Amino acid sequence: MSLFRNIVLTAVIAGLLSGLLMTVMQSFSVVPLIIAAETYEHVDSNGAGHSHTAAPDTAAGTAAPASAAHDHAEEAWAPADGLERFAYTAAANALSAIGFALVAIAIAEALGGFGGWRGGLMFGIAGFLTVSLAPGLGLPPELPGMPVAELGPRQIWWIATAVCTALALGLLAYTRSALLAALAVVLLVAPHIIGAPLPPSHDTAVPMDLHARFVNAVYATNLVFWAVLGALSGVIRERFRAGEEISTTSKELAVR
Amino acid sequence: MVTNSAARAASVSASKIIPLGMTAILGLFIVGFVGFSHIEAVHNAAHDTRHSLAFPCH
Numbered sequence: 150m151s152l153f154r155n156i157v158l159t160a161v162i163a164g165l166l167s168g169l170l171m172t173v174m175q176s177f178s179v180v181p182l183i184i185a186a187e188t189y190e191h192v193d194s195n196g197a198g199h200s201h202t203a204a205p206d207t208a209a210g211t212a213a214p215a216s217a218a219h220d221h222a223e224e225a226w227a228p229a230d231g232l233e234r235f236a237y238t239a240a241a242n243a244l245s246a247i248g249f250a251l252v253a254i255a256i257a258e259a260l261g262g263f264g265g266w267r268g269g270l271m272f273g274i275a276g277f278l279t280v281s282l283a284p285g286l287g288l289p290p291e292l293p294g295m296p297v298a299e300l301g302p303r304q305i306w307w308i309a310t311a312v313c314t315a316l317a318l319g320l321l322a323y324t325r326s327a328l329l330a331a332l333a334v335v336l337l338v339a340p341h342i343i344g345a346p347l348p349p350s351h352d353t354a355v356p357m358d359l360h361a362r363f364v365n366a367v368y369a370t371n372l373v374f375w376a377v378l379g380a381l382s383g384v385i386r387e388r389f390r391a392g393e394e395i396s397t398t399s400k401e402l403a404v405r
Numbered sequence: 406m407v408t409n410s411a412a413r414a415a416s417v418s419a420s421k422i423i424p425l426g427m428t429a430i431l432g433l434f435i436v437g438f439v440g441f442s443h444i445e446a447v448h449n450a451a452h453d454t455r456h457s458l459a460f461p462c463h
Contacts, residue, residue, distance in 0.1 A: 153424035160432070171457075179457045225445030227452075234453070241451035245439045245458065251432025255425045281459055290459035303461035304441055367459050 155389040156254050162385050164247030167378040171246065172239040174373060178366040180238070182359060183293060189354040190294030246374070249276060250382050256315075260323055262390075263383035273379015275318045281371040283314040283337070287345030290367040292360055295353050298346035310340040 228234040253272050254263075263269040284307045291297055317336035320329050439451050440460040448455070448462075455462040 152421060153427060156424070156428045157431075160428075175453070175457050180453055183453055183456050225449055227446075227449035237450040238453040241439050241454035242457075245436055245451075245454060248432045248435030248439065251428050251435065253432075255429035255432065258421065258428075259425050285459050288459070288461060290456070291462065292456065293463070297461070297463060300443075300461060300463065307461050308441075367457060370457065371459070 152258075156251065156258065156386075159382060159385045159389055160247050160250035160254055163378055163381040164250045165243050166381055167250075167374055168239070168243030168246035170377055171242045171370065171374045172235075174370045175238070175242070176235065178370055179363065182363040182366060185359060186292035186294050186355050186363070246378055249280070249375075250378055253379065254382055254386060256319075257382075257386075260319070263386050265387055266380045266383045269379040269381070269383020269386070270376055271322075271379070272382070273375040273377070275315075275322075276379060277372050277375035278318060279311050279314045281368065281375070283340070284310045285364075285368070286341055290364050292355050292363050294355050295360070296348040296350055298348050302346040306340065306343075306345045310345075313337070313340050 228237045253276055257263050257268070257272055263272060287310065288303055288307060297303065313336045317333040320333035320336070324330070438447065440455055440458065442448065452462070
């Protein structure tokens, strides 16, 4: 049980710190762009000539336009703009950082441990490749008000791509056979050959320039976030390992 | 060093599998809740985080 407790403690500390850093980076880079894009989203949901909102769903086939879903803001609870919204974003950042750290540390432990900050940093970079870059190749970071395919299929493609990429990176880093390396390359490429669910039309009121800056900011902040999360996890995990080894050896002694 | 870690990876003891599995499931549950939940209130609360992490949103 001490292993579970130590991993959770490591993930909570690393997640809180890197989540906080992420929140600071976001509030200067990504969030202002999201808020700027929301002005266009508002124009869209008022029905100001957005081609695909008006198109009948049947014509769009399986990839029905999802812009209609933007109307939900009126019915459902949402944090008030300003401090409340910032607080919820900070909490969500920290929570997802803790979740990512839990998964990364569990995988690292199963593969022999981080072995310090450098191993942690490598896992962090792998995390960035797995959950930011690879899914982002097919589904670029999207701003509010941009046309997108239906949510469900996009989430399935996103998760499948992340799983394939994680498996591939694991094979590349932890095996030495050429056959498995070839399998890894197939796993890396397969989701992109299958292709992400695309919106029926790419028309949007959101300016191209705003989206380009947003994509840039998302990748930059995520890369720093993952590098810090990984390195911190590596350092803190080593700190907590000391007690664990003592407890296992004492248990082994007790058995003898 | 590589062979060393590979050897250690092969020898993950059975006693480690349960805590590591539980840890991974807990982590996936948290990320799934924050990033993929279809509950409107959760979506709205984590909205900026979802966009910033390039999760599929809306």
